[in-house]
Every structure is written in structure tokens, then in C-alpha cells.
Amino acid sequence: MEEKQPHTQLSSEIDTDNAIIVGDPARVDKVTELMDNIRSWAFNREYKSVIGEYRHTRILVMSTGIGAPSAGIGVEELNNVGVKNIIRVGSAGAMQKDIGLGELIIGEGVVRDDGLTQKYVPDIYPAIPSFKLLSLARKYAPDAIYGIIRSHDGFYMDDNAKNEAFWSEKGIVGADMESGALMVIGRQRHLETLSILNNVVLYEGDLSTGVNNLVNGDDLMAQGEIASLKLALDILSD
Template sequence: MITTKETPHIKPNGVEIAETILLPGDPLRAKFIAETFLEDYQCFNEVRGMLGYTGTFKGKKISVMGTGMGPASMGIYSWELINVFGVKNLIRIGTCGAMQEDIELYDVIFGMGTATDSNYGHQFKLPGQFPLTASFDLLQKAKKIADEKGQKVHIGNILSSEIFYSADPNAMDNWRKMGILSVEMESVALYWNAIQARVNALCILTVSDHLITGEKTTTEERQKAFTKMMEIALELA
């Protein structure tokens, strides 16, 4: 829907924001996706350098926009996209650190649920714990697409941490023992906002580094090389 609405962080200037949006952390990855995969794309946001684009993929309208790093940044952008611009399907496509030995560099992970060390959910004033889960509809469709493409994926719980440089060198040990597949930084805010608004969200990740083996990808690879993840997400539109 074309809108004249704007927020302090998103100013579409009349460009449509689609009901389905891909959300990489890096705005340059959003630019790469638009230029590589979308037809007739237009830029709908440049505020604070957080680039957003809308175009078509196989005839279907889809948007892509950077979110920045951490739950605070994802919280702002996903809230505004949902509650101001009416986005219904939010698909995070990001990188993560693998935490299990059977997961390799470049593997794709679907975050069925997310554990967290973040206090983002305190605002909802719930009298207990709340399970943060992906949209089953999006998860089921993503798995079907991966199967059709012959792409192996890992599905399970991930960790969304707001700490990148931890003062505790053993901070990940207990999470790993509980079978957590990988760690990233944004899914907690995305899932909270989507669940509260009753819209769909899914976190699709590519392994960029490994917490056990110490393997890492390059910055260039993080920006452009994760096409398996992107193709699955685009098909969800």
C-alpha cells in the first residue's frame, strides 16, 4: 500500500512498502539484494543510512531493508514496519555463530524459537516466562522451499544475545549444552513485536563463524555470499 505515513526512522516518500519484507542487519546487504534479485526496485528509505527498497520477485511485491545490530535497533524498525506501515510478514536474514559441532560454515538455520539474555520483553509485563517462536506458517513454507531446492537446513532453537563482546569467556557454554544451534542478536525483538501484533516473523540465518572451531567468513562474504538464505526468503513472498 502506497502511504504518506512516515516515522523519525523511515521516510518512504510515497514508495510502497510491501506486506512481506526481508530484514538483513546490514543495509548494504539490503542494497545488494535489491540490485541482484528484485525487478523495478525503488528506494523507500535512506534515513540514517538504513537503506530500504521495494521491488518485485517473480511478479510478487517484496521489500527489503536493513535493521542494524541488536534488539534495540531491530525493535525500532520492526515495530514501525508493523504498526505504522502495515507489514504482515517479516523475515530476518542474518548471520550467526554456530554452537553445535554438526553445523558448518555457510549452513542455513531456521530459528524455530529463540532464547535470550535480553530484557526486551519486560515491557509486556507478563507474570512469567513466554516462549518466543517463529510463525509456523512461514517456517513450514520455508522448509518446503528448502526441500524443493535440495538445501539442507537446521531447524531449532537459537540464542538472541544483546552482548557481542562478553566479559565472561564461558558465557555460551550452558546455552550450547541445551542444544542451542547458534547465536545472533536481533530475533528476540523481532519475535516479540510480531507476536504482540499477531503478524508473521521468521529468522533465517547463515553461519558466518563457528564458536567451537573458530572458523570465520570475511566481511565481503557476509555482505554478498549468502545466496542460499536469500533465495529461500525471497520465495516466501
């Protein structure tokens, strides 16, 4: 049997080049409700994975936990086992006042405000998604919010409000913690990548309330979560 990847416990036996990554291991269970022929694969640390089918396409779904470092490890190990297309389905905080709860935010590029990607490439290197996957997103979700998002490293720094106001003024539409790592590492490893985010916090809203409401299944955010997962499945099975 082929040796497994050390963190994700994946091997090429997954036999697919399509993957969806999510932050929360619980979201892996939610996406399986939309798929057929589900097989649990592994659960080590934050990396929970299953294999299933959607429209006769074999797709791996795996959680990566919170933040760029764990997402980066996940992307590297997916590449190591032959995955070529990776879509992140996660949550975001809106950076503009007209973006409602549960609306989908799709990154056309990322402000790399994280520490990990600077270890790969200089700051001037852009973080951009796959044109192929982005085009398919526009096909299936023409009414989603498209624009530049910002990936950062934490929620509780003293200058967060100041930083968010600055980037909001520059037209950034949403914020997360993993998309920059996905897109930068993806480009280095010749992968097709995309990030689909469900808005869980209104701009200048309370972060704790938004995240807790997502956990508790608030209707708008729960609908957005399912819509984002289905969009990823539609794109990968196109």
C-alpha cells in the same frame, strides 16, 4: 502525502505487506540483485530500504543495524505502515560443532537473552516464529538446520564463552542478536515472522575472523548469504 515513520522514513505508500529485514545496509544491495523493478526508498540512520519484485510479488527490503533495539524499532514501524509478513535474513554463530560455515540456521524458537523483549512481556513468554512461514521454509529448504537459537545483546562480555558453553549443552543451534525481538514484537502486533540465519562462525571459532570473512566475501559464507536471501524471497512469494 502521508507522514513518514520517524526512524525508517517508511509510509503506507510502500504498498506491500511483505518485508525482509537484514542487519547490514550492504546486504540490501545484495538482495536487489535477485529482484526486479527495484526502487530505492529511504536511507536514514541504519535503516536503508528498497522496494522490488520477485515472482510478481512486491517486497520491501530494509536494514535495521545491529541488535534488538534497532530491530525492534524497525519491526514496529513496519507494522505501522501495514506490513504483515517479516522475515529476518541475518548472520549467526553456530552453537554446535557439526554446523559448517555457510549453512542456514532457521529458528524454531528463541532463547530471549536480550534486554528489550523483557520490556514487552515477562521472561516466561516464548519467542516463536510463524507456523505458516516456518512450514514454507521447510518446503524450500528441507536440509537447513532447524532448532532453537539464542538472541543476546553483545559480543565482548567477559563471560561469553561460559554462556555459550551452557547454551550449547542445552541444544541451542545458533546465536544472533535480533530474532527474539522480531518474534516477540511480531506476536504482540499480530505479524507473521521468521528468522533465517547464515552461519559465519564455527562453534568455539574466532568471532572477529568469522565476521571479517563475511565482510570480505569468503566463498562459503557468501554462498550462504545469497541462499538465505533467496529462501526469504521464495517464501514471501509462495
